[in-house]
Amino acid sequence: MTHRPRVMIIAGEASGDMHGARLVRSMIRRQPETVFFGIGGHEMEKAGVRILFDAARLSVVGITEAFAKLGTLLKGISTAKRALREKQPDLLILIDFPDFNLHIAGTAKKLNVPVLYYISPQIWAWRSNRVKKIKKRVDHMAVIFPFEQSFYEAYDVPVTFVGHPLMDAKVKVPSCEEGGVNIPSQTTIALLPGSRHKEVAMHLPVMIESAKLLKKRNPYLRFIISCAASVDVTSLNEIVGRYADTLQFEIVGSGIEKVLQRSTMAIAVSGTVTLQAAIGLVPMVIIYKVSPFSYFLGKRLIKVEHIGLINMIGSRRIVPELVQDDASPVNISGHVHQLLNESGRIENMRRNIAAARDKLGGPGASDRVADIAMKFLNTEKAHVT
Incomplete structure (x- = not known):
């Protein structure tokens, strides 16, 4: 026995x-x-x-x-x-x-x-x-x-x-010292719409519309969409087909780490994915949208200064947060465009992300x-x- x-x-x-x-x-x-x-x-x-x-x-x-x-x-x-x-x-x-x-x-x-x-x-x-x-x-x-x-x-x-368990991920955690961060030779924006079907349906369309505005400003930009294992890729493709028009997107479902390693910065839904981006020292704009009723209740029940986890850990606004109506294509694309065109600001964001990330503990x-x-x-x- x-x-x-x-x-x-x-x-x-x-x-x-x-x-x-x-x-x-x-x-x-x-x-x-x-x-x-x-x-x-x-x-x-x-x-x-x-x-x-x-x-x-x-x-x-x-x-x-x-x-x-x-x-x-x-x-x-x-x-x-x-x-x-x-x-x-x-x-x-x-x-x-x-x-x-x-x-x-x-x-x-x-x-x-x-x-x-x-x-x-x-x-x-x-x-x-x-x-x-x-x-x-x-x-x-x-x-x-x-x-x-x-x-x-x-x-x-x-x-x-x-x-934090994300520090256990089998990827090399970069340092913010010179040469420690992999910056792609071509400017690539990662779209990280979340890991739940409803979340993706709520956020991916506005991300795609933002990408279209960014592409008009800079025709050389590339876009990658991360498809979580829990998300039906057929449904995701339908959303892309409905909103993308002629804009091309690469959809990657083989792990977010690979997406982040290829990305200059990200547009990310608030949640775990923002910490994954932070661990990879990827600058980002955080967005979040829910139904109007959920937002109405949440505003009255939730008492936090920040919604982004990396901002909570750092106790300050390290990366931009755009919530509900503020998460519009014009606002999102405006923040991304500004970051991409101010190298000093994006490097400062990386340093601040690194300082907050270090509080998560080691692997x-x-x-x-x-x-x-x-x-x-x-x-x-x-x-x-």
């Missing part, structure tokens, strides 16, 4: 799926016999997780979009609760996706399943009262921003700053979270098969 620890893991979005896959691989290196199951996507499945519910079905953008997918969200919750009861894992690992995951954490607590939460809800931005729920339901927080550690410590929540976030998880597994009774 062998002891085979069972770990349930839940990641509800494409970025969480990627981080979850790295964590699972790190845990398997430490304890190869561990059994993984839960909610995630293709990356976690490739890493060895038995997927009980496809995370792509749960992905939503904005408040009104969440209502539209309520039935699917409830099915996902039901699947997760049933797995907790029937499979009785030794550890539940939750990755981001706060409303869904905190609900599941409550069920885990009732079943005496320890909970490790990796990538904190942004309670420092809005709904900070959720920290009380976290304190009751979560055994340990593994946070990815340094300011989150002090936040949780103030509430006596067990917490470890593990660094090894997945390994540090795996070490925390192993402590739980080694102190809890494993299942016998």
Whole structure:
């Protein structure tokens, strides 16, 4: 009879799926016999997780979009609760996706399943009262921003700053010293429209219209569109075909790192992709649009000075942010054109991005979270098969 620890893991979005896959691989290196199951996507499945519910079905953008997918969200919750009861894992690992995951954490607590939460809800931005729920339901927080550690410590929540998992990506992290940044010989603009279908549908058209205005000003510009693995390339091509007219775009789906390495700068949707660009020291303009109702509510509920993560980390406006009506083709193209034509400004932006990026910690976030998880597994009774 062998002891085979069972770990349930839940990641509800494409970025969480990627981080979850790295964590699972790190845990398997430490304890190869561990059994993984839960909610995630293709990356976690490739890493060895038995997927009980496809995370792509749960992905939503904005408040009104969440209502539209309520039935699917409830099915996902039901699947997760049933797995907790029937499979009785030794550890539940939750990755981001706060409303869904905190609900599941409550069920885990009732079943005496320890909970490790990796990538904190942004309670420092809005709904900070959720920290009380976290304190009751979560055994340990593994946070990815340094300011989150002090936040949780103030509430006596067990917490470890593990660094940002994007620093684990298998790409050379450039320095800002001379020769450290790869600047393409031809000016290339990356369009990074996000990793969710609704997000792409909302942002790619305005990005394409911006590109058309930029092309009129500079006919030598090139444009690359990054297509995330979670996005249907056929749908993306339809959007390009509808808006591009005669303008040519290269669509790349083989990994955003390759896109960034070829890019002079980027137009990026607010979110994880902006940190990926920052790690590569790619100057950018950040944009974000949601439905009018979601924006109306968000303006009243969300209390942050910046929406761009690199600006939050740096505690100042390092890169431009254009939100909702301000994210117009004229405004976006104007910011990009100005940056491209002021070399001193774009180099200063790179230096400021580098300074903020250094606060993310070095590589090894997945390994540090795996070490925390192993402590739980080694102190809890494993299942016998």
